[in-house]
Amino acid sequence: MNLPVLIVLVVITIAYLFFLIKITIDSVSKKRFVWTAFIIIVPIVPIIYYLVYVLNVPFKYSIKNFTSRKLTTFITIFGVALVVFVFTAVLMMAYGIQKTLIATGQPDNVIVTRKAATGEITSIVDGETQDVIRTLPHIAVDKNGYQIISTEPVVVINLEKFSGGMSNVTVRGVSNVVLELRPQVKIIEGQMFKFGLRELIVGSGVTTKFKGAAIGDEVRFAGDDWKIVGIFDSEGSGFDSELWGDSQQLLNAFNRGNNVSSMTLKLDDLSNFDNFKKQFEFDKRLQQFEPKIEQKYFEEQSEFMAAFIRIIGIVITVIFSFGAMIGAAITMYAAVANRTVEVGTLRALGFKRRSILVVFLIESLVIAITGGLIGIFLASFLQFFNISTLNFQSFSELAFSFSLSPAIIITSLLFAIIMGIVGGFFPSVRASRLKIVDALRSV
Numbered sequence: 001m002n003l004p005v006l007i008v009l010v011v012i013t014i015a016y017l018f019f020l021i022k023i024t025i026d027s028v029s030k031k032r033f034v035w036t037a038f039i040i041i042v043p044i045v046p047i048i049y050y051l052v053y054v055l056n057v058p059f060k061y062s063i064k065n066f067t068s069r070k071l072t073t074f075i076t077i078f079g080v081a082l083v084v085f086v087f088t089a090v091l092m093m094a095y096g097i098q099k100t101l102i103a104t105g106q107p108d109n110v111i112v113t114r115k116a117a118t119g120e121i122t123s124i125v126d127g128e129t130q131d132v133i134r135t136l137p138h139i140a141v142d143k144n145g146y147q148i149i150s151t152e153p154v155v156v157i158n159l160e161k162f163s164g165g166m167s168n169v170t171v172r173g174v175s176n177v178v179l180e181l182r183p184q185v186k187i188i189e190g191q192m193f194k195f196g197l198r199e200l201i202v203g204s205g206v207t208t209k210f211k212g213a214a215i216g217d218e219v220r221f222a223g224d225d226w227k228i229v230g231i232f233d234s235e236g237s238g239f240d241s242e243l244w245g246d247s248q249q250l251l252n253a254f255n256r257g258n259n260v261s262s263m264t265l266k267l268d269d270l271s272n273f274d275n276f277k278k279q280f281e282f283d284k285r286l287q288q289f290e291p292k293i294e295q296k297y298f299e300e301q302s303e304f305m306a307a308f309i310r311i312i313g314i315v316i317t318v319i320f321s322f323g324a325m326i327g328a329a330i331t332m333y334a335a336v337a338n339r340t341v342e343v344g345t346l347r348a349l350g351f352k353r354r355s356i357l358v359v360f361l362i363e364s365l366v367i368a369i370t371g372g373l374i375g376i377f378l379a380s381f382l383q384f385f386n387i388s389t390l391n392f393q394s395f396s397e398l399a400f401s402f403s404l405s406p407a408i409i410i411t412s413l414l415f416a417i418i419m420g421i422v423g424g425f426f427p428s429v430r431a432s433r434l435k436i437v438d439a440l441r442s443v
Contacts, residue, residue, distance in 0.1 A: 080371025088379035090313025092402040101302035104238035105295030127258035138272040150175040173250030190230030201230040205240035205399030222253035328423025357432035364424020372416025
């Protein structure tokens with residue numbers, strides 16, 4: 001097999017691996033993970049059959065040589081592990097944000113915002129529109145017969161962080177049915193705020209990161225002091241990064257009349273959403289507004305931010321990966337130089353050039369996969385850390401934790417394999433092109 005054909009095959013293989021990385025990342029949100037795994041596994045079986053029974057590749061020889069140069073091998077594995085650690089951490093961060101915001105919504109809740117708004121903070125739903133929406137069918141009612149609807153003004157205030165500096169925090173006004181609307185929200189300390197009073201409850205993500213956000217503290221905004229009377233937890237959703245108070249009190253404080261940012265309601269049955277939406281769109285008074293399933297709405301809110309983190313992180317990782325690939329190439333070139341006689345012996349025993357190429361390429365892949373597994377293992381400990389960042393959609397802090405998924409593990413391993421192929425390809429070609437006489441003469 002000549003060099004141009006090999007290069008074409010390697011390029012096709014790398015392109016295929018990049019394709020797998022892309023669809024694996026996509027499968028995080030599209031739930032196509034099973035099909036992705038199927039696409040990955042199917043080509044592996046014929047490849048293994050070809051290597052074992054057609055090329056008769058001496059795999060034991062590759063594995064044995066893996067430990068013959070411990071120092072250079074260790075340094076290369078460390079370099080690959082570092083790159084894979086960064087790559088995995090970036091994907092875990094993006095997935096953590098998505099997971100947090102998706103958990104914020106309920107599948108049977110509908111949120112209504114203005115069509116042109118990019119988030120709740122830039123949306124306005126006036127009082128007349130609220131009254132029209134209340135007349136629509138399929139809105140669930142509580143045990144007292146009241147519609148389960150929360151009209152919610154959303155504002156942003158500044159608080160001082162424990163780590164230093166000021167940052168934005170979302171304050172959400174909610175109606176008295178909010179706990180029926182969002183059952184994942186639990187008061188874990190203190191009590192629920194009293195409607196009609198300027199009291200707040202604070203999310204568990206806020207009280208641990210901001211000063212003056214504990215029970216008994218007072219937060220000053222809109223010219224008044226708001227007393228914190230409770231801490232709530234929403235099972236890791238984005239609400240943990242918010243402060244909640246009485247919707248009407250918040251509207252009065254900011255002189256907003258009855259104009260809220262969003263209106264969230266519970267459907268009597270999730271299957272009735274299409275009919276509810278049809279009735280909504282049929283009413284010309286609601287043309288400027290849009291209803292969405294709450295879970296879908298918050299999932300869309302995470303897309304831009306998650307994509308931004310992935311792009312920045314992948315650019316940094318690719319730069320780092322050049323160093324790892326150079327390290328792998330140096331290690332494999334050294335392996336070829338030190339085993340010239342062994343290569344000549346293998347060739348004299350009847351092994352073909354393709355078998356020699358595969359032997360060294362497999363050795364490079366073993367180094368890369370080992371480094372990849374170590375990098376993923378180390379990155380998995382990031383799940384124990386919670387961090388916060390500015391959410392571009394709401395212009396406020398969002399607390400979240402790194403999150404690992406099977407798709408991220410596969411993606412990171414594929415990335416390590418690509419580094420192994422690129423780093424070990426040319427040294428492997430050099431080994432396969434050695435002439436038997438020249439190789440044995442170097443004794």
